[in-house]
Amino acid sequence: MMRLYWSSRSPFARKVMVAAHETGTAGKIERIRVAVGSALMSEEVMHYNPLNKIPTLVLDDGAALFDSRVIIAYLDGFRGSPRLVPQDAHQRVAAARWEALGDGIMENSTLTIGERKREALHSAKHDAAYRKKTVATLTLLEKEAQALAAAPFGIGAIAIGCALSHLDFRFGDENWRAGRPNLARWFETVATRSSFIATAFEEIY
Known part of the structure; x- marks a missing residue:
């Protein structure tokens, strides 16, 4: 195993x-x-x-x-077909790009958490930069939500779905859904998949 x-x-x-x-x-x-x-x-x-x-x-x-x-x-x-990583070159690049955006949000989130744990050494400048990059990425994904919904489920959707659910888990008070109805609707569909339900975040490590 x-x-x-x-x-x-x-x-x-x-x-x-x-x-x-x-x-x-x-x-x-x-x-x-x-x-x-x-x-x-x-x-x-x-x-x-x-x-x-x-x-x-x-x-x-x-x-x-x-x-x-x-x-x-x-x-x-x-796994057989269909795969999480598309075999078609154009679709594979598109999925990898979405994966990079989702990973980027998660990286900003983990960096923000680490920065805030530094307490007296906390850098407001770094915190603001991580936030700005996340907001810009969310704005882009709002524009691409319909394309996301139309694409086969795969690595891009997994990364973005995990990124958005992590924002709910760690930064729920910032309400990433505000002003992003298309992305919010897409996420609600993804969040109902059994794979997401079975892997919900927990406060224990």
Whole structure:
């Protein structure tokens, strides 16, 4: 059985588990909860991933895969058509672009959380920059929500769905839905998928 180092609070770990449910591989993965951070080291994770990051997937032969994009590309190989990663070159690039936007929101969110934990050393300038980039990305996704809805469900939708649900989880008071009705409607549809319901964020790591 494969082993996944993860946290129920990590949007990137959730992204992998959503993909695992979508590809029918969730039952082949043992989840190992672990807490890591920029200054919070895990020797167990470091044994497999020198970057000390999650998600990290350890295969049956002991080889390790990271980050979420690499892991999902591997899991997608267990599945027939249609795939999470499109085979058509044009569709694959479009999906990868959406994935990058979703990943970018998640990166800004995790950086914001880390910055705010610095308390006395907290940089309002950095905080504002992360927020500005997230807002700009959400504005773009609002314009592309109809295209998202029309595209086959895959890596782009998974990344964006996880990013938006993480905003609800960590920054719910900022109400990303305000002024973005198309994106909100798209998200409500995605959030009802069994893969998203089964992988809801939890406050425990």
